[in-house]
Amino acid sequence: MDVKEKFIGPRVSRELLEKERMRFLLPTIFISLGAFLLFISIFFPYWKLVLYAPQYPDGLRVTIYVNRVEGDVREIDILNHYIGMKSLEQAAKLERSISIIAVTCITLLVFTAIYIHNQYAAFFSFPGIVYPIVFLADLYFWLRYYGTNLDPNAPLAGAVKPFIPPLIGEGKIGQFRTVATWEVGLILAFIASLSIIIGLYFHRKAYKPLVDEQNVS
Amino acid sequence: MNNRKILVVGVIMLISLAFVLSNCGKQGMEQGAGKVSVGLSGEVDKVIKERDLTPENVAAAVKTYLPTGRHDEYIMFSSGGHSGQLLVIGIPSMRLLKVVGVFTPEPWQGWGYSKDTKEVLINAMGDKVQWGDTHHPALSETGGEYDGKFVFINDKAHARVAVIDLRDFETKQIVKNPLSLSDHGGAFVTPNTEYVIEGGQYGMPFGYKYASIDEYAEKYRGMVTFWKFDKEKGRIIIEESFALELPPYWQDLCDAGKNASDGWVFCNSFNSEMSTGGIEEGKPPFESGVSQRDMDYLHVINWKKAAETVSQGKFETVEGFKVIPIKTAVEEGILYFIPEPKSPHGVDVTPNGEYLVIAGKLDPHATVYSFSKIKRAIEEKKFSGKDEYGIPILDFDAVKEVQVELGLGPLHTQFDDKGYAYTSLFLESAVVRWTLGGEYAKMHGEEPWRVVTKTSIHYNVGHIAAAEGDTVSPDGKYLVSLNKWAIDRFADVGPLLPQNFQLIDISSKGEKMPLIYDMPIPIGEPHYAQIIKADKLKPWKVYPEVGWDPLTQTKSSYGIKAGEEKVVRKGKQVEIFMTAVRSHFNPERIVVNKGDKIVWHITNIETAHDATHGLAIPYYNINLSIEPGETQTVEFIADREGVFPFYCSEFCSALHLEMMGYLLVKP
Numbered sequence: 001m002d003v004k005e006k007f008i009g010p011r012v013s014r015e016l017l018e019k020e021r022m023r024f025l026l027p028t029i030f031i032s033l034g035a036f037l038l039f040i041s042i043f044f045p046y047w048k049l050v051l052y053a054p055q056y057p058d059g060l061r062v063t064i065y066v067n068r069v070e071g072d073v074r075e076i077d078i079l080n081h082y083i084g085m086k087s088l089e090q091a092a093k094l095e096r097s098i099s100i101i102a103v104t105c106i107t108l109l110v111f112t113a114i115y116i117h118n119q120y121a122a123f124f125s126f127p128g129i130v131y132p133i134v135f136l137a138d139l140y141f142w143l144r145y146y147g148t149n150l151d152p153n154a155p156l157a158g159a160v161k162p163f164i165p166p167l168i169g170e171g172k173i174g175q176f177r178t179v180a181t182w183e184v185g186l187i188l189a190f191i192a193s194l195s196i197i198i199g200l201y202f203h204r205k206a207y208k209p210l211v212d213e214q215n216v217s
Numbered sequence: 218m219n220n221r222k223i224l225v226v227g228v229i230m231l232i233s234l235a236f237v238l239s240n241c242g243k244q245g246m247e248q249g250a251g252k253v254s255v256g257l258s259g260e261v262d263k264v265i266k267e268r269d270l271t272p273e274n275v276a277a278a279v280k281t282y283l284p285t286g287r288h289d290e291y292i293m294f295s296s297g298g299h300s301g302q303l304l305v306i307g308i309p310s311m312r313l314l315k316v317v318g319v320f321t322p323e324p325w326q327g328w329g330y331s332k333d334t335k336e337v338l339i340n341a342m343g344d345k346v347q348w349g350d351t352h353h354p355a356l357s358e359t360g361g362e363y364d365g366k367f368v369f370i371n372d373k374a375h376a377r378v379a380v381i382d383l384r385d386f387e388t389k390q391i392v393k394n395p396l397s398l399s400d401h402g403g404a405f406v407t408p409n410t411e412y413v414i415e416g417g418q419y420g421m422p423f424g425y426k427y428a429s430i431d432e433y434a435e436k437y438r439g440m441v442t443f444w445k446f447d448k449e450k451g452r453i454i455i456e457e458s459f460a461l462e463l464p465p466y467w468q469d470l471c472d473a474g475k476n477a478s479d480g481w482v483f484c485n486s487f488n489s490e491m492s493t494g495g496i497e498e499g500k501p502p503f504e505s506g507v508s509q510r511d512m513d514y515l516h517v518i519n520w521k522k523a524a525e526t527v528s529q530g531k532f533e534t535v536e537g538f539k540v541i542p543i544k545t546a547v548e549e550g551i552l553y554f555i556p557e558p559k560s561p562h563g564v565d566v567t568p569n570g571e572y573l574v575i576a577g578k579l580d581p582h583a584t585v586y587s588f589s590k591i592k593r594a595i596e597e598k599k600f601s602g603k604d605e606y607g608i609p610i611l612d613f614d615a616v617k618e619v620q621v622e623l624g625l626g627p628l629h630t631q632f633d634d635k636g637y638a639y640t641s642l643f644l645e646s647a648v649v650r651w652t653l654g655g656e657y658a659k660m661h662g663e664e665p666w667r668v669v670t671k672t673s674i675h676y677n678v679g680h681i682a683a684a685e686g687d688t689v690s691p692d693g694k695y696l697v698s699l700n701k702w703a704i705d706r707f708a709d710v711g712p713l714l715p716q717n718f719q720l721i722d723i724s725s726k727g728e729k730m731p732l733i734y735d736m737p738i739p740i741g742e743p744h745y746a747q748i749i750k751a752d753k754l755k756p757w758k759v760y761p762e763v764g765w766d767p768l769t770q771t772k773s774s775y776g777i778k779a780g781e782e783k784v785v786r787k788g789k790q791v792e793i794f795m796t797a798v799r800s801h802f803n804p805e806r807i808v809v810n811k812g813d814k815i816v817w818h819i820t821n822i823e824t825a826h827d828a829t830h831g832l833a834i835p836y837y838n839i840n841l842s843i844e845p846g847e848t849q850t851v852e853f854i855a856d857r858e859g860v861f862p863f864y865c866s867e868f869c870s871a872l873h874l875e876m877m878g879y880l881l882v883k884p
Contacts, residue, residue, distance in 0.1 A: 057286075075825045078799050082872070155800070155872050 009117025010210040023206045028114050030199030031125065035110035037192035038128055042066050042103050044185035047139060049165065051076070051176045062088065064139070065185065066099035083174075084154025091142050106131055110196060117207040125196050132189040140167055277733035280722060283310040291684050291695060293748045294354045294368050298716070298741025301349035303370055303381060308684070308695050308748060311720055311736040319379045319388050320349025320372050327831070327841035328388070331849040333768040340391045342375055350374040353404055353470075353745040357448070361408040361475040361689035365753035367451060369404035369413050376400040378415050378444060382451050384757050385844075387767055392453050395536035396440050396460055398425045402471035402484050403442075408689070412443040412520060413453060414473060416484045420465025420491075424536040433493050434605070439463035440540075441471065441484055443520060451770065459527045459539035461546055464606045465491060466514060467507070470563050470629075473520075475689050476570035478588040480521040483573055487560040489513045489604070508579065512556035514604065515564060515575060517591060517611070523551045543606050553595060554610045558584055563629035563680075567638070568689050571655060572618060576627035576640055583627055583640055583651075585666070587618040621666045623649050628679060629745075631686035633693035635726055636660030637669065639686075641678040641698065647671040648681055648698050648721060650730055661726065670728040674719050675735070677701040682746040683723065692750065696721045699743055707737050715739035758826050760846030767847060775818040776848035779803075792816040797830040797843055797865065798823055800872035808881045811858045820848040831866030834880065840866055858884040 005011065012024055047064040048071075060079075061071040069088050077087045106127045113124035148162040165171050171178040265275060283289065289307030292314070297304045301320030306313055318328025322338065329338045339346075349372030357367040368381045376394035381387065394400060394415060402416020420437040422428040428436035445457035466486040474481035492506025500506070523541055526532070526549045532539045546552040558580040565574045566588075573586040591611065593599075599615040626644030633639070636657035637650050650672075652658070654665030663669065680699045684692035703717040715737035722733050760767070764776015777794050782803045785792045791809050795802055797819055809815060821830050821843040832841040837853045864877035 072825075074823075075828075078823070078825070082800075155875070 005214070007120065008115060009120070009207060010214045011117070012210065027199050027203035027206050030195050030202060031110060031114050034128060034192040034196035034199060035107045037188045037195065038103065038110065038131065039107040041185040041188035041192065042100060044188060045070075045183040046135065046185040046189075048181050048183050050179045052179070053175045053177070063183070066103060066135075067096045082154060082156045083160045084151030084157050085146055086149070091146065092138065095138055103131070118211050121203055122200055125200060128196050129193045132186060132193055135186065135189065136167060143167070273731060277731065281309045281311065281720065281734045289751055291748050292751045292754060293682060293697060293746050294356060295699070295718075295746035296351040296354055296370060296743040298743045299348065299350055300741035301351055301372065302740070303351065303354060303368065304738070304743065305386065306718070306736070308697070309720060309734065311718065311734045315386060316740065317381055317386050317388065319351060319370060319381065320377065320391070321347060324840045325842060326387070327843070327849065330839050330851065331841055332852050333766070333850065337388060337391055337768070340393065342377070342393055346375060348374075349377065351741075351744070352401060354747055355404040355406045355413065356747050356749055357410040358406050358408055358688070359410070363685060363688055363747070363749045363753060365749060365755065366448065367410070369406065371400050371403040371415055373399065373401055373418065376415070376417065378404050378413055378453070380451065380453060382770065383754055384770070385760070385767055386756060389768060390452050392444060392455060394442055395538045396423045396442070396540070397421060402468050405471050405473050407473045407482075407520065408475045408479055410446050410448060413446050414471050414482055415442040415444060416468045416471040417441065417463070418467055418469065420467060420488070423540070430493050433465060434491055437465040439465050439468045439486070441468060441482070441516070441518065443523065459523070459532060459541065461518060461523060461541045461552065462543050463516065464543070464604065464608070468516065472564050472566050472687070474566055474570050474588065475568070478566060478570040480519060482518045482520050483564045483566065484516040484518065485557055485561050485564045485575060486513050486516060508560050511559055513559050513561065514554040514610070515557040515573070515586070517553040517555060519551050522549060526551060543608065547607055547609065550595070552608055554604060554608050555586065555591070555616055556601070556610065556613045558582065562627075565630040565687065567653060567657070568632050568691055569656060572653065574630040574638060574640070576630060578626060578628060578643070581622050581625055581627065582620040583623050583630065584620050585618040586616050590616045590618065619654065619666045621651060621668070623651060623668060624671065629681055631681050631683035631696065632691045633683055633686065633723055634691050635693055639681055639683060639696055639723070641681045642671070643677055643679065645671070646676045646678060647673050648678065648696065648730075650723070670730055672721055672730045672732055674698040674700055674732065675706050675717060676704055680745040682748050684748045685750065686748065694724050695748065696723045697746060697748065699746060701742065703737065706735055716742055759824055760844060763822050763824065763846045764820050764848050765846045773848040775850060776820045779822050790814045790816060793818060795819045797821045797832070799828065799870040800865075800876040802865070802876065802878045805878035806881065807878065808883065809855050810883050811855060813855045814852070815855055816850065816852050818848060818850045819843055821845055828869065829867045830869050830876070832863060833866040834863045835861055837861070842867070855882045858882045
């Protein structure tokens with residue numbers, strides 16, 4: 001056994017590959033599907049908040065992408081300034097600036113896992129698996145930070161108590177009913193995560209016997 | 218095979234999961250829009266009894282009622298009469314939607330207070346004239362159909378024409394006729410809005426200069442002006458416009474030909490006697506002096522040929538304006554007369570362009586002329602003579618189609634989609650429905666050129682307006698009777714009464730033509746109105762970009778974003794770049810010295826629907842309306858020292874009262 005195979009796992013012989021093609025194809029398909037979905041998710045919105053109030057019959061929308069905020073941002077900022085909330089542009093600046101590079105790196109790591117035929121594959125896939133959870137945790141952090149750090153000198157300071165908008169489902173702030181939804185991008189990321197987990201399951205089924213063989217020899 | 222199955226099942230599961238998740242959380246957002254069918258409940262019966270309503274009353278109420286949030290099917294643009302403004306009214310609800318500032322300052326819209334609007338408003342007439350007598354609105358047309366882009370309106374008192382842009386319902390241009398001080402036959406447009414037509418009214422020397430009234434026939438003149446309109450720019454191009462010199466018969470209303478008669482304009486007249494009044498000297502007063510002859514002249518004008526003649530350089534320049542002299546017009550075959558029963562009123566062209574309906578006013582008939590007969594008579598030179606100015610008069614019998622006895626005091630005619638014509642009967646206080654002939658006979662299937670029915674109105678109807686009723690394809694459905702007198706229709710409000718607009722349902726054929734709504738108009742005496750299908754209008758909800766100049770409909774060089782606010786002093790001039798947003802101005806304190814010239818730019822940096830701010834500066838006679846995205850400028854000399862609290866004059870938010878600032882003028 002050479003040193004290379006120790007790190008990237010045993011290679012599969014041509015005869016075995018031809019004999020049990022599906023056994024080795026399944027992990028590749030699921031993991032690469034996961035990597036692919038993860039990557040394209042960055043082109044879709046992740047999270048949306050719609051605010052309903054009588055004077056906004058069509059509602060106000062704010063849509064979060066991994067690298068930007070879209071929708072009625074200007075109007076929401078105008079309303080938020082009354083209660084002393086910071087402007088949305090100020091939120092998650094670091095995350096937004098690195099998001100595209102970060103997700104691309106995670107995608108490449110997940111792709112790499114396909115060529116690793118031992119337990120290290122899980123290590124490479126791990127960022128792809130936890131990514132949507134990390135996104136939600138970060139979003140929660142910012143929602144909490146924004147809702148609980150209101151400027152005490154704002155025109156309506158004290159009129160609204162600190163609050164945390166829900167990550168999903170309905171909430172209420174002043175005269176506004178809010179509805180938060182998980183959007184296509186985030187759902188793709190979750191599916192990617194699940195697909196990678198399934199891929200890893202088949203990966204273990206496919207390569208564990210080979211790794212055991214390798215260790216014995 | 219087992220593994221293959223797992224793959225397929227796995228992928229299907231992932232797809233279904235995606236579907237379920239993507240719908241997750243979206244439930245509960247959809248608002249229930251369940252429709253409940255309601256029978257006439259006991260409560261309705263009770264109201265009907267208590268208010269003593271007939272079944273017809275109930276039907277009228279149901280036809281015109283709009284539940285909250287629903288919009289009207291049609292929009293009517295009506296003259297605002299002496300208010301000098303343009304009214305925008307929803308049909309069938311007859312709700313007043315807007316009073317567009319045109320010839321008179323209008324504080325709510327800031328019309329006539331900002332630098333730009335002041336310039337448009339006082340254009341050519343100076344700032345002495347502060348009102349207008351708006352008569353006839355004309356929607357811009359493409360192929361003879363309203364296109365919903367612009368509306369024009371004339372000011373009879375000063376011979377002016379205004380251009381209103383229907384993207385923001387604001388006046389963009391006012392042109393003053395250099396020849397005359399009086400117009401009536403405008404505004405009307407040619408079928409592709411090539412020209413906006415402005416016919417004159419009272420004869421006067423061109424340039425409204427002095428000439429003794431004893432020289433009436435020699436020095437006084439009538440006219441019709443063709444204002445060239447540039448649809449792209451949204452402006453009348455004065456340099457490309459021209460007028461046609463006419464005898465000093467008082468030209469009245471005009472209408473542009475369409476379809477068969479495209480390229481022609483028809484204007485009637487009512488003082489071919491050339492009466493000059495003089496009741497104080499025992500001469501016949503105008504009212505009888507102008508009614509002596511049995512016939513006046515319908516003016517038949519080939520505007521396409523006229524435009525060609527101008528482009529060939531065959532014009533004179535009068536008051537800096539291109540004018541085709543009568544002699545040239547006759548030589549070039551631009552101008553013909555047709556006898557019409559004396560002192561008629563409206564001339565209205567049927568949708569196919571074939572018939573011209575002249576209402577008799579003093580004669581109970583409508584005289585209908587055939588355009589194909591007019592064309593033939595011109596070709597065959599069937600003239601019965603010439604007038605004193607050498608203008609050929611076409612033989613009446615050769616061009617007349619028919620005379621239809623309609624009733625007393627017929628004035629104006631509109632059309633529908635069923636082959637009917639509608640004419641207002643001033644003396645009878647009624648609107649008469651009658652059948653057209655020719656190709657229209659098969660549409661209504663009744664005997665042509667006959668009265669079908671009359672609906673009484675209250676009272677003294679002038680113009681009428683039917684839904685798209687003067688286009689090439691009228692819609693029928695609704696007709697509004699623009700009544701001059703209201704007498705007993707509304708609660709008394711002192712001796713000056715509102716006008717009465719009455720809505721008539723003309724959707725069914727035959728004798729049914731019920732009156733369904735009365736709308737008081739308490740700001741002037743409207744004359745004409747036009748009704749356009751509401752979905753043809755595509756107005757902006759907010760201006761396209763922040764820092765917008767509504768006059769040029771482009772970005773203003775004075776528009777700024779938040780954070781760019783500043784005050785720049787140059788000698789005795791103080792230039793302010795201010796923003797307005799809920800709920801503050803920035804800057805809030807303006808400190809100047811007495812005698813400084815203030816140039817104050819303000820930008821509403823909002824983009825939300827309806828988030829309008831005002832800027833009221835007391836003592837300096839300023840109020841602006843700054844709609845979302847708009848930039849406006851006011852200029853004034855701070856000629857009085859003191860403290861002037863300026864404030865937002867639109868209730869913009871809960872902290873609206875706090876949206877203010879101080880203008881501090883130091884001694």
